[in-house]
Every structure is written in C-alpha cells, then in structure tokens.
Amino acid sequence: MSTTNTDSPALAATFILAATTFIAGTMLIAKALGTDVLGTPLHPLQISHGRFIFAFLAIATVTAVLRPRLTRPSWRLHLGRTSFGWAGVSLMFASVAYIPLADATAITFLNPVFGMMLAIPLLGEKVGPWRWGAAAVALIGAMVLLRPTPASFQPAALLALAAAMIMGLELIFIKKLANRESPLQVLLINNTIGMLIASVAVITVWQMPSPAQWAALVTLGVLMACAQACFVNGMARADASFVAPFSYATLIFAALYDFLGFGVTPDTVTILGAAVILTGAAVLAWREGRQRRPIAPVTPSDDTPNAA
Known part of the structure; x- marks a missing residue:
C-alpha cells in the first residue's frame, strides 16, 4: 500500500465520510x-x-x-500527534457531558477549519478560493446547527472549542505521518502511546464500570479504531485542506443517530444546517474533480476541422 497516494480525491472523501459515521457514534456513546x-x-x-x-x-x-511490514517510525511526530489527540478527545468527551450533543459536536468539529488554516504555514499547502469558499460554507452550516445562544458560551462550551483547536493541530501531525508511514503502523503506534498516556491519567479517577458501561467502552474503542483507519487512509490520499470540510458530515450523522436511537426528530434548523454542510462538501468535490480530471487528447480525423 502506498503511503503517499495523494491523487485520489474521490476515494479520500469516501474514507473521510465513513470516518464521520463512526466518530458520531463514539460521541453518542x-x-x-x-x-x-x-x-x-x-x-x-x-x-x-x-x-x-x-x-x-x-x-x-x-x-x-x-x-x-513495519518501517522505522518517526517517534517525535507520533508523540506529538498522540498527545494532541488524547487531549482533544478527553476535552471532547468532557464537553458532551455538560452541553447538548448537537452543540458539542458542532463546536468540536470546527477542527477541520483550524486544520486547514494550519496546513498553510505548517505543510506548505496552497488553499485556493474554491477551497476557502467551500470551507466557509461548511462553517456556516456548523454555525446554523450550533444555534448560537447565551447557553452555548458556558464554560463547558469552551472545553469543546479547546478540543477543536487541539485536534486541528493533530490533523497536521496525521498528514505528516500519512506521507511517511503506512496507515496501519500509524494507528498501532498512536494507540499504543495513547493507551500509555491515558492509563497514567486515569489512575486518580478510576471507578469500576457497570457491565453496560464495559460494553459501551469496548464499542467506543472499536468504533474509534474504525474511524481512525478511515481517516488516516483519507488523509493519505488528498491534501488536508481538501478532506477537512468533509469531516463536518459528523454533525449530520449525529443528528441521524439521535433520531434512530432516541427518537429525537431533526427540526428545520438541523435540516438546514445539514444541507448547507453537504453543499459545501459537494462543491469542493466537484471542483477538485474538474481540476484533476485528465483531458483526453483529440485524434485528428477527416471530420475534424483544422483549428489552426
């Protein structure tokens, strides 16, 4: 498997969208x-x-x-990625316990915007007007779903915002690793280091989970592993600034799971926000496809007029 295949935008988008279905599930759990x-x-x-x-x-x-086949890992990149990832995930999980899931999801998944912005100075990526426009449209959709109210700016909402910023930095490390090492090696090392960090941090707050909580924790870990696998593969196949806006689909799947699992019917605001996000992602995918599509050469024939 190539670790630097950056010429598959459609496949990259598919992987990222698959990752969002799993991530939305982890937030609900x-x-x-x-x-x-x-x-x-x-x-x-x-x-x-x-x-x-x-x-x-x-x-x-x-x-x-x-x-x-495992290669020599870049331990500095792995440590940076995992540290930011652990901190971001912990803050995200803290926020969803105190504020509505839709608010926490919307705030937390502003991280693609931070990731796209950081990709310019840290990765040297060029972000054209179409990408900026599509990201802006997706951001507008996220703000619609956020339903800005005074309650959205309570201290717990700041936890979600901090998580978004930290995970935006994690995106940069993921992209660098995706271009150096195989996705499976990246995931193995990331979760090994993350497990060690989390095992030390949990010592003072550990309590025995109930059987239902054990089952939920196992499901949470497996879903996150699936999400990571899809996300790393997506990042390896396109620029970070291209795949970032597709992460907003998490908001859509979170609303869908809420409806299927708890009977919460999406209201007009939710539907509008989801439509705006999908529009931004669709425009980005269409534009990227037009730019990368090779132009077939024209073979001269008796019916072909001379263009000279």
Missing part, C-alpha cells in the same frame, strides 16, 4: 457514559482511557493477523 444513562457517570479521563485501550486491542489484533 461518550454522552451516555458521561451521564447517568448507563449507571454512575464515568469521568472523561476514564472514557478516554477506554477509547484508547480497546482501540489498541482492536488494531493490535488486525496487525497480528495481517503482519504488515
């Missing part, structure tokens, strides 16, 4: 674990610990079965 839905609420650091340890077990199992 984190909400249940951080409240009293499944028993005594778990601390965000314990939820984060469960995410890393069970994701590690899932990816380690896949690695043992596939036995891929």
